[in-house]
Structures are given as C-alpha cells and as structure tokens.
Amino acid sequence: MLVIGVLILVISLDISIYRMFYINPDGFRVTYKTIHSKKIPDSLNQVSLVYFSDLEYGTFSDPEKTNAVFEKIKQLNPDLFVFGGDLFASDYTVTDADKDQMNAWLASIQAPLGKFALYGEQDLVNEGRLVNVQEIYNNTQIEILDNTTRLITNQSREGIRFAAFGLDLNTDSSLAALNPEQFNFAFSHYPDHLLNEYVTNAPIDLAAAGNAHGTQITWPIKGGYRLWPGSENLNRADQKNLPFDYYLTSGLGCINIRARLNAPVEIVYFMFSNQ
Numbered sequence: 193m194l195v196i197g198v199l200i201l202v203i204s205l206d207i208s209i210y211r212m213f214y215i216n217p218d219g220f221r222v223t224y225k226t227i228h229s230k231k232i233p234d235s236l237n238q239v240s241l242v243y244f245s246d247l248e249y250g251t252f253s254d255p256e257k258t259n260a261v262f263e264k265i266k267q268l269n270p271d272l273f274v275f276g277g278d279l280f281a282s283d284y285t286v287t288d289a290d291k292d293q294m295n296a297w298l299a300s301i302q303a304p305l306g307k308f309a310l311y312g313e314q315d316l317v318n319e320g321r322l323v324n325v326q327e328i329y330n331n332t333q334i335e336i337l338d339n340t341t342r343l344i345t346n347q348s349r350e351g352i353r354f355a356a357f358g359l360d361l362n363t364d365s366s367l368a369a370l371n372p373e374q375f376n377f378a379f380s381h382y383p384d385h386l387l388n389e390y391v392t393n394a395p396i397d398l399a400a401a402g403n404a405h406g407t408q409i410t411w412p413i414k415g416g417y418r419l420w421p422g423s424e425n426l427n428r429a430d431q432k433n434l435p436f437d438y439y440l441t442s443g444l445g446c447i448n449i450r451a452r453l454n455a456p457v458e459i460v461y462f463m464f465s466n467q
Contacts, residue, residue: 211453212409212451212452212453213450213451216451216452216453216456216457217252217254217446217450217451217452217457218254218257219257219457220257220260220261220264220444220456220457220458220459221456221457221458221459222264222268222458222459222460222461223441223458223459223460223461224461224463225439225460225461225462225463226462226463226465227375227398227462227463227464227465228465228466228467229375229397229464229465229466230466231352231373231374231375231397231466232352232375232464232465232466233348233350233351233352233466234348234350234466235345235346235347235348235350235351236344236345236346236350236351236352236464236466237464237465237466237467238463238464238465239271239272239305239346239463239464240268240269240270240271240272240461240462240463240464241270241271241272241273241274241461241462241463241464242265242268242270242272242273242274242301242303242459242460242461242462243273243274243275243276243379243400243441243459243460243462244261244265244275244276244441244443244444244458244459244460245275245276245277245278245312245381245401245402245403245441245443245444246276246277246278246312246402246403246405246441246443246444246445247275247278247279247280247443247444247445248278248280248281248314248443248444248445248446248447249279249280249281249284249290249294249445250280250281250283250284250285250286250290251281251283251284252281252445252446252447252449252450253281253445255293258297258444259297261444261459262297262298262300262301264459265301265459266300266301266302268461269302270301270303270461271303271304271305271346272303272305272306272307272308272344273301273303273306273307273308273334274307274308274309274310274354274379274400275308275309275310275334276309276310276312276379276381276400276401276402276403276441276443277309277310277311277312277313277314277315277381277402277403278312278313278314278315278381278402278403278443278445279294279309279312279314279315279325279328280314280315280321280324280325281314281445281447282313282314282317282321286321286324291324291327291328294328295328295331295332298328298329298332298334299331299332299333301332305344305346306335306342306344307332307333307334307335308334308335308336308337308342308354308356308379309329309334309335309336309337310336310337310338310356310357310358310379310380310381311325311336311338311358311359311381312359312381312402312403313359313381313403313421313422316359337354337356337379338356338358339356339357339358339360339361339362339365339366340355340356340365340366341353341354341355341356341366341367341368341369341370342354342356343369351374352374352375352376352377352464353369353370353371353374353375353376353377354377354378354379355367355369355370355376355377355378355379355394355396356378356379356380357378357379357380357381357382357385357391359381359382359422361382361385361388361391363388363390363391363394366378367390367391367394370394370395370396371395372395375397375398375464376394376395376396376397376398377396377397377398377399377400378391378394378396378398378399378400378436379399379400379401380399380400380401381401381402381403381422382401382403382422382423383401383402383403383404383422383423383425383426383427383438383440384422384423384424384425384426385401385422386399386401386426386434386438387425387426387432387434392434392435392436393435396435396436397436397437398436398437398438398439399434399436399437399438399439400438400439400440400441400460401426401438401439401440401441402440402441402442402443403420403422403423403443404416404420404422404423404427404428404440404442405420405442405443405445405446405447405452405455406427406428406429406440406441406442406443406454406455406456407420407423407427407428407429407455408442408446408447408449408451408452408453408455409449409451409452409453409454409455410428410429410453410454410455411453411454412454416428416429416430420447426440427440428440428442428455439460441458441460442455442456442457442458443457443458444457444458444459
C-alpha cells in the first residue's frame with residue numbers, strides 16, 4: 193500500500209508540474225462577481241465592468257491566447273472596462289506590429305460608460321515604454337487613472353466613484369473626493385497600497401489590485417514561490433483583514449518564468465446591483 197501511495201503521489205506531482213508549464217499559462221477563465229450595495233444608484237443597477245491586469249504581452253505571451261481574451265471581453269460586452277497595469281513585459285522590445293495589434297485589441301472593446309487603465313511598474317521601465325503605452329491608450333480612448341478619482345454616471349447625476357492609486361501613492365489626490373454616501377471602488381496596481389493608513393480609513397466599499405499574478409506559482413502549504421515589490425505584504429497567499437472588501441486578481445501574464453500553479457489566469461466580470 194505504501195508503494196502504491198508513493199506512486200500516486202509521484203504521478204500527481206508529475207501531472208501538476210506538466211500543467212504548471214504547458215497547460216496553465218495558456219488558458220484563462222472569467223471570474224464572475226456581483227457587487228451588492230444599496231449605495232449603487234438605479235441608473236447603474238445591472239451595469240457591468242470587466243477588469244483585468246498584468247497582460248505582460250511579449251516575452252512569455254501567446255498571441256492566440258491574448259486574442260481569445262479580447263474576443264471574450266467583446267462577448268461579455270461590458271459597460272465599463274478597467275485595465276490594472278503592465279501592458280507589455282518589461283524586457284520586451286515593442287515593435288510597430290505589436291502596437292498596431294494592441295491598438296486593434298483595445299479599440300475593439302466598446303464599454304460605453306468608460307475605458308480606464310492604471311500604470312504598472314512595467315509600463316514605466318523607460319521613457320520609450322511610457323510613450324508607447326500612452327500612445328496606445330490615447331489611440332483607443334482609454335483614460336489613464338493615476339492618483340485620481342472619476343465619477344461614473346449613466347444618464348443621471350447620481351453615480352459611483354472610482355479612486356485610482358498610482359505606483360507612488362498620493363492619498364491627498366486619490367482620496368479627497370470620496371463621499372461615504374456614494375459607492376467608492378478603489379483600484380491599485382500594487383496591493384500593498386491598500387494597507388496604507390489613509391486608505392484603510394477612507395470610505396472605500398471595494399478595492400481591486402493585481403501585480404503579483406497571484407504569486408504566479410503557489411505551492412501547497414509553503415505558499416507563493418517569491419514576493420513581488422508592491423505585493424510583499426498583501427497578496428493572494430497572504431491575505432489581511434481590511435475594513436473594505438477587496439479582490440486581488442492573478443492577472444493574465446507571466447514574469448521571469450512561463451509557469452502557473454494555483455494562480456489561475458483570469459479576467460474579472462463585475463456586475464453592480466443595488467438589490
């Protein structure tokens with residue numbers, strides 16, 4: 193019996209390792225979340241938002257999978273779209289063909305109530321990368337949110353408030369307009385920003401962040417295989433009790449190694465409901 197047990201363990205480990213390198217990075221799932229709050233106005237009831245982060249297009253990306261992701265987003269037909277940062281991999285040389293393709297993908301998303309993006313650290317690796325990212329967002333009518341807020345409405349004066357934290361957190365500008373009577377949805381590339389004292393004391397109802405890719409490889413018992421700057425204290429393997437709900441997406445891309453274990457590749461579909 194012991195031999196059989198060891199054999200089963202070895203086979204399971206082999207399958208997990210095989211999937212980690214050859215299966216998991218190529219697929220993706222849609223994670224569906226309904227946001228229930230009486231503070232959501234009737235004009236935004238049943239409004240949808242697609243959120244994803246850390247595309248890291250380039251070094252370890254699969255163009256076919258990336259195309260499938262954007263096709264799925266188009267099928268979901270969201271009212272709002274938010275990208276959480278890191279459009280291209282940091283060590284990847286972005287070509288004109290890449291820019292044309294990214295323009296086409298992002299422009300194909302309609303999101304009539306607004307398209308938004310945050311900066312990730314890989315969007316700022318050098319001046320050339322920043323210019324490329326800004327040009328793509330300008331071409332595809334995506335507004336960059338960086339230590340700022342935006343009131344989201346739908347043919348009404350009532351709305352919800354987006355608060356976006358920059359990589360260099362400035363709470364004076366990102367939290368000043370928050371009203372506890374409104375539903376406040378905070379976005380941050382770095383999860384650790386959500387632990388800031390001013391953030392935890394702000395009237396935030398829900399927050400979303402990325403960056404760590406769900407630690408990308410999460411071993412049973414041991415947890416994440418490494419810590420990422422900006423996610424060293426808060427990540428999917430090390431959650432904290434906060435005064436507001438939050439969701440840490442495991443994102444789409446890979447860093448340093450093309451592998452995923454217990455960190456599913458995902459896009460997130462939020463539905464607002466005041467019921």
